[in-house]
Amino acid sequence: MMEHPRAGLPIVTLEGVTKRFPGIVANDRVDLDICAGEVHVLLGENGAGKSTLIAMLSGLQQPDGGRILIDGAEVPIRSPSHALSLGIGTVFQHNMLVPTLTVAENLALGGRWWKRPRTAELAARVAEIARPLGIEINLGARVSELSLGEQQQVEIVRALLRDSRLLILDEATSMLTPKGIAELGALMRRLVERGLAVVFITHKLGEAADFGDRISVLKLGRNVGEIPPERLRSLERAALVDEIVAMMFGRQAGDDAVSIPPRAANDDALLEVRNLSVAATPDAPGLDAISFAIGHGEILGIAGIDGNGQKQLAEALAGQRQAVSGSVVLAGQEINGLDVGGRRRQGLRYLTDDRLGEGTVGTFPVSINYFLKEIGEPPLWRSGVERSREIEARARELTRIYDVRTPGVSTPVGRLSGGNIQKVLIARELADGARAVIFNKPTYGLDLANTLATRQRIRDIAGQGLAVLLISTDLEELLSMCHRIAVISQGSLVGTVPNGDGAGERVGRLMIGIAA
Amino acid sequence: MGGFASDTFLAALLFGAVTAAIPLLLAGLGEQMSEKAGVLNIGIEGMMITGAYLGFVSAYYSGSFWLGFLTGAAGGVAVAALMALLCVRIGLNQIVIGIALTLGLEGLTALLHHFQFSRSYPRLPAAEVTPIPLLADIPVLGSALFRHHLIVYLAVAMVVVMIWVYRRTQFGINLQAAGDKPAALDVAGIDVIRTRTAAVLFTGGMAGLGGAYLANVGAGLFIPFITNGAGFLGIVLAMLARGQPVWVLVGALVFGGCLSMTTAAQVAGVNIPTDVIQMLPFLAVMAMLVLFGRRASLPAALGIPYERGAR
Ligand SMILES: Nc1ncnc2c1ncn2[C@@H]1O[C@H](COP(=O)(O)OP(=O)(O)O)[C@@H](O)[C@H]1O
Ligand SMILES: [Mg+2]
Numbered sequence: 001m002m003e004h005p006r007a008g009l010p011i012v013t014l015e016g017v018t019k020r021f022p023g024i025v026a027n028d029r030v031d032l033d034i035c036a037g038e039v040h041v042l043l044g045e046n047g048a049g050k051s052t053l054i055a056m057l058s059g060l061q062q063p064d065g066g067r068i069l070i071d072g073a074e075v076p077i078r079s080p081s082h083a084l085s086l087g088i089g090t091v092f093q094h095n096m097l098v099p100t101l102t103v104a105e106n107l108a109l110g111g112r113w114w115k116r117p118r119t120a121e122l123a124a125r126v127a128e129i130a131r132p133l134g135i136e137i138n139l140g141a142r143v144s145e146l147s148l149g150e151q152q153q154v155e156i157v158r159a160l161l162r163d164s165r166l167l168i169l170d171e172a173t174s175m176l177t178p179k180g181i182a183e184l185g186a187l188m189r190r191l192v193e194r195g196l197a198v199v200f201i202t203h204k205l206g207e208a209a210d211f212g213d214r215i216s217v218l219k220l221g222r223n224v225g226e227i228p229p230e231r232l233r234s235l236e237r238a239a240l241v242d243e244i245v246a247m248m249f250g251r252q253a254g255d256d257a258v259s260i261p262p263r264a265a266n267d268d269a270l271l272e273v274r275n276l277s278v279a280a281t282p283d284a285p286g287l288d289a290i291s292f293a294i295g296h297g298e299i300l301g302i303a304g305i306d307g308n309g310q311k312q313l314a315e316a317l318a319g320q321r322q323a324v325s326g327s328v329v330l331a332g333q334e335i336n337g338l339d340v341g342g343r344r345r346q347g348l349r350y351l352t353d354d355r356l357g358e359g360t361v362g363t364f365p366v367s368i369n370y371f372l373k374e375i376g377e378p379p380l381w382r383s384g385v386e387r388s389r390e391i392e393a394r395a396r397e398l399t400r401i402y403d404v405r406t407p408g409v410s411t412p413v414g415r416l417s418g419g420n421i422q423k424v425l426i427a428r429e430l431a432d433g434a435r436a437v438i439f440n441k442p443t444y445g446l447d448l449a450n451t452l453a454t455r456q457r458i459r460d461i462a463g464q465g466l467a468v469l470l471i472s473t474d475l476e477e478l479l480s481m482c483h484r485i486a487v488i489s490q491g492s493l494v495g496t497v498p499n500g501d502g503a504g505e506r507v508g509r510l511m512i513g514i515a516a
Numbered sequence: 517m518g519g520f521a522s523d524t525f526l527a528a529l530l531f532g533a534v535t536a537a538i539p540l541l542l543a544g545l546g547e548q549m550s551e552k553a554g555v556l557n558i559g560i561e562g563m564m565i566t567g568a569y570l571g572f573v574s575a576y577y578s579g580s581f582w583l584g585f586l587t588g589a590a591g592g593v594a595v596a597a598l599m600a601l602l603c604v605r606i607g608l609n610q611i612v613i614g615i616a617l618t619l620g621l622e623g624l625t626a627l628l629h630h631f632q633f634s635r636s637y638p639r640l641p642a643a644e645v646t647p648i649p650l651l652a653d654i655p656v657l658g659s660a661l662f663r664h665h666l667i668v669y670l671a672v673a674m675v676v677v678m679i680w681v682y683r684r685t686q687f688g689i690n691l692q693a694a695g696d697k698p699a700a701l702d703v704a705g706i707d708v709i710r711t712r713t714a715a716v717l718f719t720g721g722m723a724g725l726g727g728a729y730l731a732n733v734g735a736g737l738f739i740p741f742i743t744n745g746a747g748f749l750g751i752v753l754a755m756l757a758r759g760q761p762v763w764v765l766v767g768a769l770v771f772g773g774c775l776s777m778t779t780a781a782q783v784a785g786v787n788i789p790t791d792v793i794q795m796l797p798f799l800a801v802m803a804m805l806v807l808f809g810r811r812a813s814l815p816a817a818l819g820i821p822y823e824r825g826a827r
Contacts, residue, residue: 058703060825079824081705096700098693099816109693110704111686 009036011071011166011197012057012088018065019052026052028221029066034166038229039188039198041208043244044218045447047417050201051093053218054170057199058090059083084110089164091155091172093201093445099144106143107158129160132187135180145284148353149176149306149473156184167191168199171445173207176306178475185211205241205448217247269293269329270467271348271436276326278309278316278491285309285491287316289326292486292493294436294467299458301482301499302471303507309491310471311353314440317469318350319343331435344373347435353444355421362414366406367395369413370428402427403453419450426457436467443477455481475511479504487511523656529773529780530660535734537772538671539564539726539743543750544757544764545678546722551754552682553715554695554817558614559599561747562621563592563720564727569625571728572640572738573632581643585667585728592724593717595621600716604709607821618747626740643733665733667725674722678761691715692759695815698822708822723747752801756808767804774800 014032018025026049034040044050055061056068059080067074070086077083083090097106107122123139130137135153143151156172167188173181188198188211202208208215215227225247232240272293280286287309294300304310315321317328319340327336335343352359360369371380371391380391395409404423406416413424422442429437439458443451459481462468472478478485479499486496487510495510497503543560550557571588575581599617603610643665652662682688690711693701698708730746731738749771757763774797781793 055825060703079705079707080703081707084705090703092703096697096703098697098700100696101689101692105689106700108686109689109701110706 010034010069011036013069013072014053014066015069016066017053017056017063017068019049019056019061020064021052025221027056027063030218030221030223032216032223034197034199035214036165036195036197037192038213039192039200039211041212041215042199042201042218043205043208043215045449047220048218049221050218051170052221054090054092054168054199054201057083057088057166057168058092084162084164087163087165088168089159089162089166090168091152091159091170093170095148095151095155097143097151097154099142101143102139103137103141103143103146103154104139106154107139107161125161126157130157132183132190141282145281147284147307147311152176153180164196166197166199168201170201172200173202173204178473179305181207205244208244209237209240215244217244219247268295270296270298270331271469272329273317274327274329276313276316276328277324278312278321279324280491284312287312287323288490288492290493292496294469296465296467297462298484299462299468299470299482301478301485302469302488303475303478303485303511304473304488305511306473308488310473310488311440312491313488314350314352314438314469314471317438318348320350341373345433347433348438349429349434349436350438351422351425351429351440351442353441355418355425356414359425360413360421363412365410366399366404366413366416366424367391367409369424370395370398370431372428398427402457417447417450419446419453422446422450422454426454430461434461434466436469437461438469438471440471441473442470443472443474475504475507478507525780525784527656527660529776530657531663532776532779533769533773534661534664534668535772536775537768538668539730539734539746540749540753540771541671541765541768542674542722542726542729543747544753544768545674545761546719546726547747547750547754548678548757548759548761548764549691549715549722550712550719551818552691552695552759552815553712554698554815554820554822555604555712555716556610556614556751556819557596557599557716557719558611558751559595559617560614560719560723560750561743561745562614562618563595563599563723564730564743564747564750565618565625565741566591566595566621567724567727568731568742569629569727569738571724572731575640575728575732576638581640581665581667581732584732585725588728588732589721589724592720592722592727594720595724596717596720599720600713603821604712604716607823610819610821622741629738629740637737637739639737640732642736665729667729667733671725671729672765675761675765682759682761687714692815694822695817698817702822702824708824712822723750726750749797749801752805755814756804758813770804771797771800 010033012034014030016029016031017027018029019027030053042050042053052061056063057077059077059082062076068077069075075086077086098109104119104122107126126137126139135157137154137157143154146154152172153176156169159167173184176184188200192198192213200211212232213229215232216223217225227243235243274291276287276290278287285308290313292300302310302313312321316323319338319342327334329335330346330348333346335346335348338346356362361372368391374380376384380387380394392409399406399409402423404420404427406420413421416424442458443454446454455477458468458470470478470482482499484496484498485503485507486493487507488494489511497506497510543564547557547560567588570591571584574587575584595617599613602608602613645663646666648662652658654662682691690701690706694708694711701711702708726746727743731742735742753764753767753771756767778793778796781788782790
């Protein structure tokens with residue numbers, strides 16, 4: 001028999017599962033075995049149908065065809081509570097926490113209504129689960145005050161609180177630090193050793209290769225290939241990655257080669273920040289005398305573990321957050337006194353990491369989202385009246401130039417995939433007169449193709465002589481693009497490293513608190 | 517006829533303020549729960565008038581105030597059940613259905629009353645008063661605040677109950693989740709539709725009770741359209757209270773005071789046109805909206821029907 005008594009036994013089996021939405025087949029006759037004792041990685045581009053598959057397993061959607069078997073018997077999963085009672089716990093791709101409640105209240109959500117939430121007991125169990133994960137959870141904090149990364153950590157802990165037999169993580173690592181991801185990997189390993197089944201959805205091939213026992217690839221709703229455990233173990237890593245990339249994109253690996261854009265020898269600072277400080281809030285660090293300068297055509301990276309002041313820095317620069325002191329000089333002009341709109345007009349642009357919440361209005365059409373910051377202004381609005389034809393023509397043009405894949409410019413932007421929403425944002429922020437651009441986690445949650453396209457777009461921007469501040473928690477990303485990388489920790493810059501040989505290691509040491 | 521400053525006048529004014537505030541308090545507390553759960557319950561005016569009518573008829577024929585309150589609350593719950601079916605389960609537009617229910621029930625109760633009593637408006641005897649020992653003997657305040665029907669004290673006690681429900685119970689957390697992020701509640705395994713239905717039924721019960729009090733104790737009789745916007749004032753109170761039951765109480769007392777002033781000024785024969793005096797409560801609404809309206813924060817999913825898996 002097998003080494004693990006329960007390993008290899010399918011807990012959940014999908015047979016020919018099909019799900020249709022208006023105008024699209026999201027899942028097309030998908031067969032899948034989810035086995036106890038295995039980390040089953042589900043890979044696929046944005047829109048491949050991964051989340052839809054998970055929605056059916058967690059009772060949010062009902063399949064239009066096929067069947068779902070639990071322990072070999074057909075069980076229609078009627079509702080989320082039914083899924084939970086079957087032992088299926090899910091961390092959804094889209095945040096499922098109530099922003100106005102505290103972390104503790106969110107974790108207690110789902111208790112029977114007549115029972116009182118037991119806070120002390122909860123705290124003990126959370127500590128027990130969170131500590132080995134290296135996660136620190138502030139039970140009393142309001143969720144809206146946490147960073148997206150911290151929220152994701154809370155969701156993982158919540159799923160683990162519920163003693164599931166099957167744990168599904170839908171892109172749960174997108175906001176974790178490299179260390180956090182490694183710890184999550186180790187945790188998944190421990191869980192499957194206890195006989196759990198884990199479904200792990202990710203875009204990152206490296207994670208798939210590192211953590212997966214079995215890898216299935218979804219493409220356009222179909223299961224286009226599976227690498228079973230025996231084969232997975234026998235493959236060299238490079239060969240494995242090549243095989244997966246071929247399955248996913250039908251194209252070869254290696255297009256992610258490092259190509260730092262060349263810079264003209266012009267050292268004048270275009271964007272200069274001196275001693276920028278922001279007051280701390282109870283749940284977020286402030287900024288402590290941040291200083292840096294970015295030249296024409298330069299990409300300065302900000303590396304660091306999520307939640308160390310990255311968002312505060314971006315927002316303080318963009319004028320969305322009040323600074324207590326310091327100055328920001330753009331092209332020789334002090335812009336400190338200007339508000340968000342004033343800074344934008346001076347050419348400072350900010351691409352938020354919260355693409356749907358803050359960056360776009362999901363229910364507005366793509367066309368209006370392009371011009372969200374010019375509403376009411378000429379030439380697209382005349383005396384306050386919208387000039388629909390001009391707007392549409394301009395929107396069509398931008399859609400073409402920035403290669404936004406959308407059914408039409410009147411489609412609500414919230415319906416697009418993350419990569420395409422990002423393109424809409426980039427198109428908007430780069431519009432006339434951009435001089436310096438701040439990117440906050442520009443490739444977070446994007447699939448490989450869109451990640452590469454976005455990175456290329458950023459290189460092009462720098463190539464045109466703009467100053468770029470690139471904030472990212474993905475070190476590989478920074479190393480593949482930046483001229484210099486500064487490391488932020490607890491709200492201050494702890495060092496700056498010129499990119500080149502050995503830069504990765506030096507940045508890494510700064511990130512974990514060892515001087516480079 | 518006493519002057520404005522006399523003790524008896526002041527006591528009557530305050531007594532009237534409390535009497536006028538109670539229906540608003542009940543409606544406001546009820547509406548608050550619906551809104552917390554994400555349902556904008558515009559039908560509350562219809563629930564109130566139903567409670568007023570059924571409460572009156574039942575008290576009139578049985579001679580029991582308590583039976584009147586019970587019937588009124590039950591009537592409100594029945595209307596709320598219809599509203600919950602249409603707006604929560606089927607997901608129809610809450611504003612349209614709410615207005616339709618209100619208009620329909622105002623007409624229906626007027627019609628029924630006309631069939632029963634033709635053009636006469638029979639009165640109930642004065643409601644029995646439960647003085648609170650000791651407190652009731654305080655000069656002025658005692659007779660103004662502590663000599664009311666038992667239901668008045670119960671209504672005020674509901675404020676404390678609601679605070680406890682929202683702060684301390686699982687149900688309170690569920691309600692807030694249903695209003696702020698229903699999908700999160702759903703995936704936590706709690707039925708959003710049921711949670712919201714419970715909230716709407718509670719609103720119906722409170723509104724029905726408020727209506728019955730307004731007719732039986734406040735006025736002592738039923739007249740068509742007697743609620744006269746009390747339910748809508750309840751909506752305003754709930755919105756201004758930002759989820760805090762205490763502020764519903766404060767708001768209800770302010771509005772109740774204005775309503776009472778209106779009556780008192782007329783009784784006292786103050787030389788101001790009645791039309792102006794009758795505008796007082798609505799001026800108070802506008803003043804409160806101007807002062808606090810901007811800070812009103814409503815649940816993110818308020819007014820949006822929940823459908824599982826939709827996006
Ligand atoms: N509730 C829904 N209504 C309509 N279309 C949907 C819905 N959910 C998903 N889709 C569509 O189904 C396809 C698959 O989406 P999804 O499962 O989210 O992909 P993935 O998670 O792999 O990125 C997409 O084209 C998406 O637009
Ligand atoms: Mg997805």
